[in-house]
Amino acid sequence: MDPAPEMKRNRFPSMNFEAEILTAPHDNSELYVIPSMRSLTAEEYVEAFKSFLDHSTEHQCMDEFNKEEMPNIMAGLGNGKSTINVLGVGSGTGEQDLKMIRILQSAHPGVLIDNEIIEPNAQHVAAYKELVNQAPDLQNVSFIWHQLTSAEYEQQVKEKGARKKFDFIHMIQMLYRVEDIPNTIKFFHSCLNHHGKLLIIILSVTVPPALADSSGWASLWKKYRHCLPSTDSGHYITSNGITDILKRLGVEYCIYEFPSGWDITECFIEGDPVGSRMMDFLTGTKNFLGTAPPGLRRRLQEALCQPECSSKKDGRIVFSNNLSMIVVDS
Numbered sequence: 001m002d003p004a005p006e007m008k009r010n011r012f013p014s015m016n017f018e019a020e021i022l023t024a025p026h027d028n029s030e031l032y033v034i035p036s037m038r039s040l041t042a043e044e045y046v047e048a049f050k051s052f053l054d055h056s057t058e059h060q061c062m063d064e065f066n067k068e069e070m071p072n073i074m075a076g077l078g079n080g081k082s083t084i085n086v087l088g089v090g091s092g093t094g095e096q097d098l099k100m101i102r103i104l105q106s107a108h109p110g111v112l113i114d115n116e117i118i119e120p121n122a123q124h125v126a127a128y129k130e131l132v133n134q135a136p137d138l139q140n141v142s143f144i145w146h147q148l149t150s151a152e153y154e155q156q157v158k159e160k161g162a163r164k165k166f167d168f169i170h171m172i173q174m175l176y177r178v179e180d181i182p183n184t185i186k187f188f189h190s191c192l193n194h195h196g197k198l199l200i201i202i203l204s205v206t207v208p209p210a211l212a213d214s215s216g217w218a219s220l221w222k223k224y225r226h227c228l229p230s231t232d233s234g235h236y237i238t239s240n241g242i243t244d245i246l247k248r249l250g251v252e253y254c255i256y257e258f259p260s261g262w263d264i265t266e267c268f269i270e271g272d273p274v275g276s277r278m279m280d281f282l283t284g285t286k287n288f289l290g291t292a293p294p295g296l297r298r299r300l301q302e303a304l305c306q307p308e309c310s311s312k313k314d315g316r317i318v319f320s321n322n323l324s325m326i327v328v329d330s
Contacts, residue, residue, distance in 0.1 A: 061260035090174025094128030239324035
């Protein structure tokens, strides 16, 4: 990819965000962020996220972690108590939560499980509740939903002055949309019981030895986040950033790396509706292919094909979506 020319920076307000226009020299002007580009609403994000899950191995990757590592992790929880307290932070529609709950049930048969959920998206909460209603094997599990962001929950707890302690807290792929990541981790770590565990699942920076750069998402974030509309609170963060925070907090942790991929082939098929939703999810932008300047579309699609972002398998383009599972001690 040709290096971008020197840019000048202008800002102006729009209805959706403070648009930042980056223009090249006058003989080769190009808008990088324009008012018609806007970030996804909560409802649009749900739709775009579904296209990601339908074509990625993210949940299969988590299933491998659940199978290989979670039974041992769960076995050490509870310290012999009759009730184990669990907190899911940003739990989404609950599929992964219930898989972990069932592992906990197997590790501690007959023990009551008090499961609380923090999830701000109303659609996700409704889907989670429906999943629970359809499950026949959760009789010893109680559920409490807090339709709040993690920051709102933290504020509520601090205002009440009474902090409930949990034996297991999990934060799965949610820290990208947290305003203050270090203090969020510090707060929820402080909510652990003695012998409790905090699980953070985040994008990995582990890459094949031949590559010097980071994995797919990290590579895109570094190069293109300034060209896209900002989300409500989106952050570039990978496992290295999380472990740096944990080291500063002085807490002990273990990290497990698992490969995951996302088939993005449809992103390169003109007019493909699935590919369009995938590009929306990749960029956090509504109708990216229809609103982004042609030069930005071309450069981003070229970047997606580079080895630091993806690989080719059986004629398909598979985006690197490797995950780090970080288990933090109390």
